[in-house]
Amino acid sequence: PEIDLNIIDKPTPAKLNIVMNNSFGFGGHNAVVILKKYRG
Secondary structure: OOOOOOOOOOOOOOOOOEEEEEEEOHHHOEEEEEEEOOOO
16 A cells, blocks of 8 residues: 655755654663754
């Protein structure tokens, strides 16, 4: 069946203001970092 997925296989330019990175480890050692663009 055809599935409409946007698979990114190379760097893609984008204007981002907020980014999130998840890290999942064994035994429940998980971390999340969220960064927002500073406007000062």
